[in-house]
Amino acid sequence: MKEKERIGFFLCECSQNISGTVDVHKIKDELQKQPDVVTAEVTNLYCSAEGKSEIIESIRKNNLTKVVIGGCSVKQHEHTFMNVLEEAGLNPYFMQLVNIREHVAWVTEDKEKATAKAMALLKAAYNRVQYHKAFEKKEIDANADVLVVGGGLSGCEAALNLAADDRKVYLVETQPSLGGQATKYESSFPDLECCSCMILPKLQEVVENPNIELLNYSDVEEVVGFFGNFEATINKKAKYVIPDKCIGCNECLEPCPVEVPNEYDDFLGKRKAIHFQVTGATPYIPVIDKESCLRFKGEDCTKCRDACMFEAIDYDDEDEKMEVSVGSVVLATGFETFDPTLIPNFKFSNGTEVYTALQFERLISNTGPTSGKLVKRDGSQPKSLAMVHCVGSRDKRYKNYCSNICCSVLLKMSSQILEEKMVEGIQITHVYRDMTIGSTGMEEMYENLKEEGVKFIMVPNPNDIALNSQNGQVQITLPEKTLNADMVVLAAAMVPNKKADKLIEMLMLSKDEEGFVKPTHRKIDAVSTPVEGVYVVGSASYPKDITHSIIDGSAASGKIAFELKPGKKLEIETLISTIDEDKCSGCKTCISICPYKAIGYDSEKGISVINEILCRGCGSCVAACPSHAITARHFEDNTIIAELGGLL
């Protein structure tokens, strides 16, 4: 038999705001008649200093066990009064604040009705507090180190900021070089600023930062754990070149007898088996590609090793597994480009004069296969060039969204070609749906191009035009007319990076209908994810330009800096849900529905288990549990039913 509660009521007049409509004194007399009520008091303003101390005194004097305050919104003063209780030596959760101002006094004409309603709400609170239990704040040790997956611009940005905040950052990049897709661009819009000039220094910083452990040419194989306590397994692929010995002198490349299409130029140019990802790769150290190297095909070729005067080549190098412990994970896995051959009315094969924007960027890039010369595959100069926008974008047959940067990129390329006078008198024609160009300067570039004679043909949907590539020319059939071009550039949509799928699954992140990672909230919480401690940046959550990718990186690092301070413990939500082991039968209903993936299955005990660090206490699982084995703290079934009884 539990002890009789000693309940105190404190009715705030809120200087006429409440007492103007609600007869608080009548209510006071009513309440005093309730069996467990020790005192019912009225004051002008309980949120004032005097008001607070009145409550504290009364709590002590009448040694109250529970407190009900009739006043304003919990949004405004719940914490105020929780602190008051704490000060009076009562657990803060022994209080219920009833909103008789916003929810009664201010919204009701008739005083009698207002008073009756207030009475009902307070009765409900009277029933409710009978069930209130004490809860204490809880903290856990947390690891402040961070795992950043993806060495593109957003990933590097996050890594740099976090490293500055004196904590260890593990930066994993699957490619040999940092920088991601941006490194493939010669120049950037709107001002044609040289990309490498602005990117490389940043990447170099990453390489040199002592707090950043760079794990390039590596893959994350597994991540387990939760906010503050993740464990990751990383596979460092064998490079066959010893970083500490190699100085990047290039001597080893020339002797290599193997030549294969260069994937980094989207297979336009060629590379050797030992190679750099791009000229100016960071770090500037080559790797041997096992697939094409003769040694790994059983031949006894040592040409590169012979050419190396630093004994940096090591054919016995092997993949190496590495375990890291971190507190949070930043997902910066970037994007891929849509395959235009999926569009049936685009008839062309590789080796014809149709290029994706990215291929074309390589083509006109100094570090590209033609070292920046704009030539067709047969070496001749194109007289005409067509640029098709929205390829695979904004079309529910393919990708339903706008890839944001394509228009700007195509405009940029056009003006780059004209500015650098790559080809005299070349005719550039854009086939577009409408210009989506946000950032400053683009509008001006657009106008200039028109003046310089670039044609812009608007079509309802570029995915409906027909491309036909025959004898070095491409025929483009538009709704009204047909035109021929020596070269065609397709602004293929940016699509989610399939290689990241496994990781996304391991982190239990959900994807949107397009396959991009879903942040907690697209607008107000765009770099957090529902899985606490996991953040998503750059084009992994939707197509972004350099600017926004960098912003993402900073945003995520900022959040982490606040949420996980080195050496600080992690305060976890008090009002979470808990599972009663003696009632749970392991039907797993709750596991299916937890939005925070906070519930797991303990196959030993055959029951579901809530991770109290991940649980946010929404109570969805409580309502779903068919055997009521889950309890929501402070919102238990019997507490709510009791409150309900009072209301009715």
Place this chain on the structure above:
Amino acid sequence: MGNKHISISPITRLEGHGNIEIFLNDEGSVERAVLQVPELRGFEKFSEGRPAVEMPRITPKICGVCPTAHHMASQKTLDDLYDVNPPETAKKIRELMYSAFMLEDHALHFYFLGGPDFVVGPDAPKGSRNILGVIDKVGLDAGKVVIKNRRQCREIITDLGGRVIHPVSGLPGGVSKGITKEDQEKFKKYADEAVEFAQFTVQLFKDVVLKNEEYVKIITSDPYTHKTYYMGLVDENNHVNFYDGKLRVVDPDGKEFAKFNVRDYKDHISEHVEKWSYIKFPFLKNVGWKGFVDGKDSGVYRVAPLARLNASDGMATPLAQKEYEYMYETLGGKPVHHTLAFHWARVVELLYASERLKELASDDDILNKDIRTIPESTPTQGIGVVEAPRGVLIHDYTTDEKGIIQKANLLVATVHNSAPIAMSVEKAAKGVIQNFEVSDGMLNQVEMAFRAYDPCLACATHSLPGNMPLRVKIFKSDRSVHDVIERL
């Protein structure tokens, strides 16, 4: 008019308790005796709105003693409703389960309920007219065999239906669970024992009952005789079949009166309603309701073992056929109208059930994995029938296109016999009660009249040492108690 009133309550449960109300005239002989059934649960009504596919789980709750019969009738009704023909294996599995059930239920009745009346004797002291008395007479080992075989049959039902009380395996188009080799081995063994046990039972009936002229006289005596129509399920050879076939009706002279598919049952059967009982009284529509009387002009008909044999031309298995012929020889040809001969007919059927069980258990088709046909057609109406131990059992569901029950009609075995039971009870009472004298033996004889029908649930009544509770109050006309006789 100083008529007296005897109330025997409760005699048994049909759908609930049953009362016999006996009214005496001033001479103290029976003027009127009425069988009342004071319970109703309304399955026909509350089935409405439920998915028809739940009916095989709902209807068995009508009777916890013969749930398998309702389960079977219900799934057959669903076959019809969804117009789907279950694979042969499924049908065999169903009939296998059903044979085990008929066997177990008939054995229960013979040894625990009806049997004692004969095996031990109608006027043997009440204390010994029960299974213990039977065991005493046939020997403990034999008694154990009885209990063992009953349990083994119930085990077969449990293996196939999940539970013996209210099985669940029935689906439209088949069954939910197949039979494994191990199952089959066990079933074969049980079936062999069952056949032996059945033969032993037949022999027992002959030795104890037929060798005793007294008994034979009672069986053939007038108070226990009603010339009525008979209805039963028969196969294409007009042999008795419990699981499937056509309904055949013979008239009091044994001539075929009707043979019809259960889908046409409404053309042949009507239900009469009285204000003094919750149970209804079915009769042959084409003869008509003439009240609680027998004869060719009264639509009253009987179902259950004797009726099944009367309505058939024989049994489908050799041993049972022999006993079938022997019974009619002994009792002077078909049809037999002696209510107490229900016991004999029941023993013949028990033998048939055991033989059928053996046939099916040793048929390797039952191991086939193809046990369900998935229905495609839209449901409208379905009607199904089986022979429950206590007689013809008809289910009739009408649904919407989603298979939700709109109308249900359930003609429960015992209900068919409600009028004959009432008649038999009245006739027996008139035959044995004179000038206020009511003796224990006499009460048992009244009781024997309805017990022969094995009214649904009555069997539960007798499954323990003890006997039908019976108390007779004799009232003066002013309703004050004149005398009370209790059988203790």
Place this chain on the structure above:
Amino acid sequence: MSDKPKIGIYWCSSCGGCEEAIVDLNEGILDVVEAVDIVFWPVAMDFKYDDVRKFKDGELLASFINGGIRLSEQEEIVKLLRKKSQLVFAFGSCAVMGGVPGLANMNNRESIFKRVYKEIESNDNPENNVPQTEFKLEDKYELELPEFYDSVYPLDQIIQVDYYIPGCAPAPDTITDAFTAILEGKLPEKGSVLSPTKSLCDTCPRKETKPDKIEIEKFVEPHQYDKLDDDRCFLEAGIICMGPATRGGCGERCINANMPCRGCYGAPDDVKDQGLGMLSALASIIKPDKEDEIPKVIETLPDLIGPLYMYGLPSSILFRKKIK
């Protein structure tokens, strides 16, 4: 009479299955008969209301009552038994929660009489006769019938119940455990249900293969499901199984027959309404999120009462349907 404790067993609106369940204990029942005197068991022994009246109040150690309450007569007797018994056990689903006959709370007396005696197609009832509680046959023979109530009531809505033995019918283990607990004086606190509170899934043979995440795209019936023989969790296929919302202890009888649970053991402790418990769980794992797609999934479930309340309607929060 011996000084063994006295036990009474009574049935109300039930089917006799509970009695069969006791009989099916076979040898087990004999131990019980050894230890106690069954002084009152209408199905099995001499039945005399007066004997019950003659008992001193509390003279019976325990009464086991099965069946729901549907008739006036049943109410009288259970109230009498309550007086005479120290302990009252609600035995079987019907007494515990109304049982399948409790589905009649979707109707009332009038509608049931109307259907059974007036509408049924095979009826021949020109005068529209309906049974009367008092009737004079042929104007001289007075006959009575007990009153038929509008609703079926679980036992504890009529009298105070001390313990509950769930199941339709209760499994042999449930029964023997209960008897043992009584005889060894090891009964839990009053009001307890004498079966584990963990739901059926806890001991379900299909638990281990059940996936962590289940999403329902449409509800199906076992007979429609082509993979029924795969022995997977029924919910995975969208077949309603009441297991998650149903107290364990039954021995998974239906699952062993490859059929889903219908909830005869009733709700676990703390669950007020078995049907709503399951409804909330089912609704929560419906796959589509779009406002217009959700109803499409639910439409594949034309009746909720049958699957969710097959046994528990009279003990549900709403108790019965409102008849206008």
Place this chain on the structure above:
Amino acid sequence: MTETKFEPNIVAFVCNWCSYGGADIAGSMRLKYPANVKLLRVMCSGRVDPEFIIEAFRRGADGVMVLGCHPKDCHYIEGNYKTLKRYNMLKPLLDQFNIEQDRLYLDWVSASEGEKFARVAKEMNERITQLGPLNWKEVIGQHQSREV
């Protein structure tokens, strides 16, 4: 002047983050709505167990509202979708018990929609006044002993 005019008893389950705030705004805007709409705060509309709603009807509520964050704006990501699904399944159940579906109402009210909150409350009150009292205690009838 409120002589025996039927005043429905309406409970509104509101989520802590959106709808409770919406009601606050309605207050600070001094928007009037019927006093017989009473709020019960839960952290998320997803916490509203169908049992609460049905219990409310049993205990004398003539109408029940569940108000949560707009789809996609749930503070707990998708709690309101759970509510939506349960609500959709409860409606046909209410139907089967012969409780008018309109007696249960689900809507989304954000923390800024004070006007909408007041409107929803008014409209609910009108609907239920039209429907008249539910009075489930009467449906349950005399025998039921379970305390309410």
